[in-house]
Amino acid sequence: MEKYFKQFESCRQSEKPFCTDACPFHLDVLDFQEKISRKSYNAAYRTYRNAVAFPDIVAELCPEYCAAKCPRKDLDQSVQLNLLERTCVNKAVKKDPTDYNLPAKKGKIGIIGAGISGLACALRLCSKKFNVTIFEKTDKLGGQLWNLMPQEIFLKDIERQFKHENYTLQLNTSVDDIEQLKDQGFDALYVATGKNGFDFGTLNREKGQCYINGDTGVFAGGSLTGKDPMFALADGLSMAWAIEVWLSTGKLEYPGKRQPSKAVSNQDKLWRLEAVIPTDNGLFTDEEAVEEAARCIRCQCDACKTYCDLCDFFNKWPLQMRDEIMTTVMSSESMIHKTPAIRLINTCTQCGLFEEACPEDIELSDMIKEARKRLHKLNKMPGAYHQFWLRDMAFANSKFAAVKKTAPGEKQCNYAFFPGCHLGAADPEYVIEPYKWLLSKKPQTGLLLRCCSVPADWAGNEALHGEEIQSLREDWQALGEPVLIMACPTCIRNFAEYLPEIQTVSLYEVLEQWKFEQKSVKKTKKIYSVFDPCSARHIDPIQQAVRRLAEQSGVTLEELPKGDQHGCCGYGGHVSIANPKFAEHVAKKRSALSDNLYIAYCINCRDVFKGENKPVVHVLDLLFNINTQESVLPDVTQRRENRVRLKETLLSEIWGEKMESKPEKCKLNIVIRPEIKEKMNTLKLLKEDVCNVVEYSQKSNRRTFDPQKKTYLCYREIGHITCWVEYCQAGDAFEVVNVYSHRMKIELEAVWNGKKTEADL
Amino acid sequence: MEKKQKLICDRCKVEMVDKEVQFSYLGKSFRHKVKRCPECGQVYISEELVKGRMSQVEKMLEDK
Numbered sequence: 118m119e120k121y122f123k124q125f126e127s128c129r130q131s132e133k134p135f136c137t138d139a140c141p142f143h144l145d146v147l148d149f150q151e152k153i154s155r156k157s158y159n160a161a162y163r164t165y166r167n168a169v170a171f172p173d174i175v176a177e178l179c180p181e182y183c184a185a186k187c188p189r190k191d192l193d194q195s196v197q198l199n200l201l202e203r204t205c206v207n208k209a210v211k212k213d214p215t216d217y218n219l220p221a222k223k224g225k226i227g228i229i230g231a232g233i234s235g236l237a238c239a240l241r242l243c244s245k246k247f248n249v250t251i252f253e254k255t256d257k258l259g260g261q262l263w264n265l266m267p268q269e270i271f272l273k274d275i276e277r278q279f280k281h282e283n284y285t286l287q288l289n290t291s292v293d294d295i296e297q298l299k300d301q302g303f304d305a306l307y308v309a310t311g312k313n314g315f316d317f318g319t320l321n322r323e324k325g326q327c328y329i330n331g332d333t334g335v336f337a338g339g340s341l342t343g344k345d346p347m348f349a350l351a352d353g354l355s356m357a358w359a360i361e362v363w364l365s366t367g368k369l370e371y372p373g374k375r376q377p378s379k380a381v382s383n384q385d386k387l388w389r390l391e392a393v394i395p396t397d398n399g400l401f402t403d404e405e406a407v408e409e410a411a412r413c414i415r416c417q418c419d420a421c422k423t424y425c426d427l428c429d430f431f432n433k434w435p436l437q438m439r440d441e442i443m444t445t446v447m448s449s450e451s452m453i454h455k456t457p458a459i460r461l462i463n464t465c466t467q468c469g470l471f472e473e474a475c476p477e478d479i480e481l482s483d484m485i486k487e488a489r490k491r492l493h494k495l496n497k498m499p500g501a502y503h504q505f506w507l508r509d510m511a512f513a514n515s516k517f518a519a520v521k522k523t524a525p526g527e528k529q530c531n532y533a534f535f536p537g538c539h540l541g542a543a544d545p546e547y548v549i550e551p552y553k554w555l556l557s558k559k560p561q562t563g564l565l566l567r568c569c570s571v572p573a574d575w576a577g578n579e580a581l582h583g584e585e586i587q588s589l590r591e592d593w594q595a596l597g598e599p600v601l602i603m604a605c606p607t608c609i610r611n612f613a614e615y616l617p618e619i620q621t622v623s624l625y626e627v628l629e630q631w632k633f634e635q636k637s638v639k640k641t642k643k644i645y646s647v648f649d650p651c652s653a654r655h656i657d658p659i660q661q662a663v664r665r666l667a668e669q670s671g672v673t674l675e676e677l678p679k680g681d682q683h684g685c686c687g688y689g690g691h692v693s694i695a696n697p698k699f700a701e702h703v704a705k706k707r708s709a710l711s712d713n714l715y716i717a718y719c720i721n722c723r724d725v726f727k728g729e730n731k732p733v734v735h736v737l738d739l740l741f742n743i744n745t746q747e748s749v750l751p752d753v754t755q756r757r758e759n760r761v762r763l764k765e766t767l768l769s770e771i772w773g774e775k776m777e778s779k780p781e782k783c784k785l786n787i788v789i790r791p792e793i794k795e796k797m798n799t800l801k802l803l804k805e806d807v808c809n810v811v812e813y814s815q816k817s818n819r820r821t822f823d824p825q826k827k828t829y830l831c832y833r834e835i836g837h838i839t840c841w842v843e844y845c846q847a848g849d850a851f852e853v854v855n856v857y858s859h860r861m862k863i864e865l866e867a868v869w870n871g872k873k874t875e876a877d878l
Numbered sequence: 879m880e881k882k883q884k885l886i887c888d889r890c891k892v893e894m895v896d897k898e899v900q901f902s903y904l905g906k907s908f909r910h911k912v913k914r915c916p917e918c919g920q921v922y923i924s925e926e927l928v929k930g931r932m933s934q935v936e937k938m939l940e941d942k
Contacts, residue, residue: 455942459941460941497905499904818889819888819920820889821894823885824885830922857928857929862902863899863900
């Protein structure tokens with residue numbers, strides 16, 4: 118966990134945009150643009166003033182250093198930030214500074230030179246209520262501004278900004294020697310004597326343009342140090358900061374050079390937009406200002422927010438996610454220990470797109486996987502989040518569904534088909550047809566039908582995962598260590614990570630290599646797009662094999678706009694119980710990538726898209742004519758029945774064997790209405806669960822009778838959830854009229870009024 | 879006004895009454911009044927409560 122924590126140190130989340138970086142004042146352009154785009158000129162003016170001190174002066178004089186850094190520069194034209202600033206200054210109505218009632222601060226500061234830099238420094242220090250004295254050798258404020266712009270603009274701005282501030286101004290006072298001020302008790306001096314002015318020995322010192330003279334810190338800046346007017350003004354502001362540091366700590370901290378911004382401009386947002394031409398006497402109208410502000414693509418490093426579904430859905434930046442995850446997985450028994458990221462940790466689809474997008478290679482999904490393991494160890498993982506899939510895995514690996522067999526008459530095999538547990542659950546034909554074909558090509562091909570154990574990995578249950586991996590390894594060894602022919606890309610990824618000794622190859626590559634021939638090729642005019650599952654991202658051989666097979670079957674293909682650079686369909690990481698809204702959001706987002714029909718080669722992608730009513734087929738549908746777009750998805754109960762049917766069919770058709778044990782059937786005649794079946798599917802409740810509850814209620818008489826509705830209501834705990842069933846009885850039939858479930862546990866029902874009752878739930 | 883629903887405990891054949899029940903989730907325990915049999919203590923929780931307050935509390939504890 119600590120390894121991942123450290124990776125975030127290089128996160129570029131707080132990197133400033135390039136324009137802010139180039140701006141002498143480091144104006145927060147993102148904030149400024151946001152306010153302009155909602156026409157909040159007063160608020161934008163405040164942002165601008167806080168950065169530049171004298172908005173009217175800067176708007177008039179700024180030569181737009183930012184323009185050279187704007188990513189639009191080479192495309193159309195840099196965003197006209199200076200024009201926006203001037204529009205803002207012109208349109209803002211509330212321009213007077215706020216009068217803060219602050220206590221006076223200790224510290225007497227002398228400022229030599231009432232030019233643009235000296236005034237800026239004085240303004241900052243005055244507003245913090247330091248005792249400020251300005252010495253000016255001429256009889257007026259402004260210095261070089263008199264040569265640069267109309268006096269009515271800058272004099273008015275200076276007057277306005279100093280409106281609420283008190284300071285001592287000594288005009289016509291020439292300071293030629295620092296000793297001259299010695300008796301006046303200054304704690305700090307700012308030398309801003311302008312171009313070719315007297316430097317009082319400040320220039321070219323070891324620590325920058327400053328030194329200590331007795332008890333006084335002497336700083337220099339502005340045009341004296343060779344800067345142009347805007348940088349001179351900015352110097353005054355940063356020297357005010359350096360003086361404050363000096364006064365509070367006694368240390369000289371001369372502002373150093375900032376590191377260049379490492380922000381990354383998002384090329385996806387960058388398309389040609391011509392610069393807006395101002396029509397209001399050289400300034401923008403409201404609509405023009407909004408339009409120009411919209412040209413700004415708000416450069417910052419937001420690759421994670423653009424690509425990672427988790428960052429996007431929770432609207433959280435990586436550093437906040439890191440902190441919340443770390444807090445959540447900290448071991449603590451305290452009642453007040455917070456676990457704010459439990460849902461977030463269980464919402465990651467493990468698609469790995471964050472890692473690919475992040476320029477600093479931060480491994481968020483690995484961190485989240487590790488966090489799930491920690492949660493499980495700390496017993497803080499809500500059991501209901503993964504229970505359904507863990508039970509599903511147990512069933513897929515049980516004697517009712519799992520098959521581990523060499524081909525008929527063979528003792529060992531060089532190849533074995535590993536379809537994964539969901540393919541046959543979706544439709545047994547998906548396994549039967551390809552396996553028969555494989556046998557027709559290489560009759561020694563064995564079959565290993567079971568779960569790849571990824572549910573335990575996603576649930577963070579290391580012990581269970583370890584056991585399943587070991588059992589998988591043993592199954593593989595028992596078959597004679599064959600090459601496994603895999604139908605599911607997620608299984609391939611899981612094998613590569615945990616069972617690298619097993620050689621795998623995808624079914625689709627094998628279909629090609631072993632020369633699959635379509636029985637009947639039906640040409641269709643419809644255009645399809647192959648949806649590559651996140652587990653097959655960048656795995657070119659599989660991707661290409663699927664495309665060639667699909668084209669052979671007679672369809673026309675068109676690539677998705679970004680190829681395989683998309684996240685998960687919403688199935689990965691088993692997030693739909695922890696965060697159903699997220700799963701739905703992601704599924705909708707992926708469905709909307711293209712209007713074309715999708716071809717999936719991960720059965721979970723197909724099921725998710727089908728659930729979203731997105732037209733989709735599995736590539737095996739095209740090759741073996743199994744399902745059509747119109748086929749209906751099986752519900753959770755039917756999926757289990759499919760698995761049993763698959764094993765039974767395989768045993769009888771391939772090996773001529775009879776299936777010995779089948780899951781126990783419900784002893785009662787349970788009738789479930791179709792709308793209740795749908796509800797059970799959403800709640801992920803099996804018919805078996807409902808039977809269980811009703812059987813228990815009949816046996817123990819623990820049920821509530823509703824005389825109006827003539828129904829019985831009973832409940833039973835199923836692992837981490839409690840399932841309630843409402844039913845009515847007609848003869849020997851039990852008709853289920855409602856089901857619902859909750860995660861909270863009902864305590865102490867077993868003891869009632871001090872005596873034990875039979876509540877053996 | 880909504881009619882008060884009458885419910886009978888099928889084992890004891892008595893009317894269920896409002897009594898406190900202790901619930902627990904994610905290591906936290908709390909009490910709430912729901913319908914119970916005054917004889918055997920059997921609990922009845924309506925779908926309305928499950929979908930409403932109960933799911934809110936579950937969500938709150940998961941996000942705490």
